[in-house]
Amino acid sequence: MLHSNRKWCVSPVDSAEELARKLTETTWCGCTGFQIGCYLWLNDSSSPDGAQEFAVVKVLDSNHCLQLESITFGWCDYERALQLILATLNGQDDRTPWRKPVNPALETAAEHKRCPLCA
Numbered sequence: 395m396l397h398s399n400r401k402w403c404v405s406p407v408d409s410a411e412e413l414a415r416k417l418t419e420t421t422w423c424g425c426t427g428f429q430i431g432c433y434l435w436l437n438d439s440s441s442p443d444g445a446q447e448f449a450v451v452k453v454l455d456s457n458h459c460l461q462l463e464s465i466t467f468g469w470c471d472y473e474r475a476l477q478l479i480l481a482t483l484n485g486q487d488d489r490t491p492w493r494k495p496v497n498p499a500l501e502t503a504a505e506h507k508r509c510p511l512c513a
């Protein structure tokens with residue numbers, strides 16, 4: 395379930411390896427999102443104290459996104475996280491039966507500035 399009142403500050407990431415490190419080594423504030431190509435990983439954790447959970451979202455076009463997965467990276471080590479990210483990038487999650495259309499509010503770092511989650 396994607397937090398519907400959240401605005402994510404999305405930053406591009408260069409590689410699956412870099413993303414796996416970011417998702418397993420750092421606790422991010424609730425408005426953090428990462429992007430590789432047409433895939434987004436949006437922090438969907440309900441509180442900064444729990445295990446970090448990220449929604450995996452595929453951008454179809456500027457108005458349409460599909461949530462493919464919800465992954466608790468807080469429980470993954472680097473190897474496992476990398477495996478999951480590569481599977482997503484290879485399109486293996488594109489047809490999960492539980493995928494659903496979502497409409498997340500996405501912002502660049504310049505647009506986002508500060509919100510209650512990262513203030």
Ligand SMILES: [Zn+2]
Pocket residue numbers: 403423425506507508509510511512513
């Ligand atoms: Zn914020």
